[in-house]
Every structure is written in structure tokens, then in C-alpha cells.
Amino acid sequence: MSDSIACPQCTLQNSYPDGTMMVCADCGYEWLAHAPAEASVVVRDSNGNVLAQGDTVVVIKDLKVKGSSIPLKQGTLIRGIRLVEDDAEHIEGNSDKIKGLVLKTCFLRKA
Ligand SMILES: [Zn+2]
16 A cells, blocks of 8 residues: 555546645645544535535535525535534635534535
């Protein structure tokens, strides 16, 4: 086994470690080297694509936001999502207008 891990973005295996990050030599994508371990849940979007820490997702329908009068509009980008430990149904992230969102992954699609 080499140190290379398949790039989550382009799936090529020319990645190299850079501090705590892995960097893909092909597409330049960076991700946390010690991301999902075997014990963690796999988080998938509405299309069944696997979501990873730091991904950008798009909201696929208008959503009410708890504690906010502003609805989250369909098409809103959520950048740099965070996975919720042991919870495959939700991710955390910020939109441009609303911080600290917790969103159901069934209403999201990988951007
Ligand atoms: Zn890549």
C-alpha cells in the first residue's frame, strides 16, 4: 500500500500529504488527511453522492430555517460543510446570509 489516497474530487490516486491535509496533484483538491475513518458514517446527498468535510452543496428546495425569518432558497450554496459525527442525515454549514445551519442531506446536492 502506498500513502496515496484516491482524490474525492477526480478519483485519481496522485495525492500527497501536506501537513494535516491531503493534496491532489492532478486537480489541486485539498482535504483532511484523517477524514472519515472506518467507524464513521457515510453521508450522502439526495443523489446518493458521498459528501465530505469541506464540500460545497446546493439546496434543492426552499427550506424554513429554525430561528430565522429568512427562508433558505433553493439554489443556495453552502460552502465548506461540516459533517455531524455519527449522523448521516445532517450536515452543518453557513450560507451567505445564515450562519450555523444544520441541514438535512436529503435536501442537498453536491455542487
Ligand atoms: Zn483530484
